[in-house]
Amino acid sequence: MDSGKVRELKEFIASCKSNPSLLHTPSLSFFKSYLLSLGARIPPQPKTEPVDDENYDDILEESDIEFDTTDVVRPDNDPPQKMGNPSAQVTEDQRDAAQLAKSKALDAVSQGKLDQALDLLTEAILLNPHSAILYATRASVFVMLKKPNAAIRDANTALKINPDSAKGYKTRGLSRAMLGLWTEALSDLHVASKIDYDEEIGMALKKVEPNAHKIEEHRRKCERLRKQKEQKRAQPKKQPKDEAQDKDTLSALKDGQVIGIHSVGELETKLSAASKTSRLAILYFTATWCGPCRYISPLYTSLAEKYQKVVFLKVDIDEAVDVAARWKVNSVPTFFFVKNGKEIDSVVGADKNTLERKIAQYSSPF
Structure with a gap:
């Protein structure tokens, strides 16, 4: 073998010895x-540290x-x-x-x-x-x-x-x-x-x-x-002020609870908060004299506990007449599904199976 190639081979072997x-x-x-x-x-290949996506x-x-x-x-x-x-x-x-x-x-x-x-x-x-x-x-x-x-x-x-x-x-x-x-x-x-x-x-x-x-x-x-x-x-980086507002928005949505609505202004505030956090909102219209409402209300409360990232709102049509009029409620119970400020579906009547199925469907991120 050529002497130059032998020398290169020796250098390569030395490199492998120092760095296997x-x-x-x-x-x-x-x-x-x-x-x-x-x-x-x-020798086994040394493990590498996780790499930051930025690099x-x-x-x-x-x-x-x-x-x-x-x-x-x-x-x-x-x-x-x-x-x-x-x-x-x-x-x-x-x-x-x-x-x-x-x-x-x-x-x-x-x-x-x-x-x-x-x-x-x-x-x-x-x-x-x-x-x-x-x-x-x-x-x-x-x-x-x-x-x-x-x-x-x-x-x-x-x-x-x-x-x-x-x-x-x-x-x-x-x-x-x-x-x-x-x-x-x-x-x-x-x-x-x-x-x-x-x-x-x-x-x-x-x-x-x-x-x-x-x-x-x-x-x-x-x-x-x-x-x-x-x-x-x-994507713009959130300023401390924006982060504080987000925390206030989330706290106002009361995860796992049903939120009572008593005016149009209050409803718009909650729906706006739901949109900012990309959450599904459900608007439930009920009345104290409604028999089916008394049947479905406990289930609605339990669903709020189950789907904590969904905003559960509740409106008594006799207390918040202006809200019921704006949403053109003709019978109770009625449920409206709202996402990003737009109505995407509804359920009329105390159909608990359809209600939960649609909550599961629309609360999914996909």
């Missing part, structure tokens, strides 16, 4: 799996996603390969010589002599720098050598010469997948499959699509959280 949690990094899952296959013991931007990164990184390689940082002169004039003899060099290169590939194939394809490119297929073919050899950056340079040149080069899109897609650029790889492979589908593209798509879909789902999640955060920030 590195082994839980998603991009190192292949190394973790290898260690486990040898019987190694991996979600700091943690929702793509590095947190579990990818299949089986075929991912380290980026190649070799000096750029030789490229042809795009403005050069190419003779017929040069085209023939380039084609011959390409044929020899393909023979070398079939024999596993990839470095020799690269030399021959470079020779062909220098002879005929206007051929997209020569660049795309050399890119495919770089893919075989696990040199994705070099392959991408050639694929980009091929696509610049011929924007419809299926091999250009294919080699660039395969190279981007090697670098873990899942979304970009998926885009290239989809284009390549539409131009000229083959089995290799199909196999690559099966590996790339799940990772690309994870990124897309992750980004949708981030977008939802960002919108929630913006909505939260857009």
Whole structure:
């Protein structure tokens, strides 16, 4: 092994010793799996503290996603390969010589002599720098050598010469997948499959699509959280005065109790308080001489105790004639259901089952 790579490996091992949690990094899952296959013991991943929603931007990164990184390689940082002169004039003899060099290169590939194939394809490119297929073919050899950056340079040149080069899109897609650029790889492979589908593209798509879909789902999640955060920030913060008023409003609603109403002004105050707190209000019209009212009133009181977040109001039509007239009460008992200041339903008569069913229905937040 190259001495430089050995030195890098030693530095990596030293980093893992000082910080074992590195082994839980998603991009190192292949190394973790290898260690486990040898019987190694991996320290458990340290628990993280709960994160404040306000700081979600700091943690929702793509590095947190579990990818299949089986075929991912380290980026190649070799000096750029030789490229042809795009403005050069190419003779017929040069085209023939380039084609011959390409044929020899393909023979070398079939024999596993990839470095020799690269030399021959470079020779062909220098002879005929206007051929997209020569660049795309050399890119495919770089893919075989696990040199994705070099392959991408050639694929980009091929696509610049011929924007419809299926091999250009294919080699660039395969190279981007090697670098873990899942979304970009998926885009290239989809284009390549539409131009000229083959089995290799199909196999690559099966590996790339799940990772690309994870990124897309992750980004949708981030977008939802960002919108929630913006909505939260857009809501005006309550001032101490507003909070005091809210407390007064809640105390005036008397949770779990039936509130007697004796005037139009008193009713409007209670209905306004119910609206401010987004509560359902029930307006019960009764009379002392009403037999069914005497039957339903104890149930109404027990329902107030059961549904403590509902505002239960009670009006005697003989005491508060103006209230009964405004609500056009023709018979008792009558129950009006009010939400956000608007009548949404009513029950006429002492039908206890319908009354409770509608209370349960309209008091639900959904």
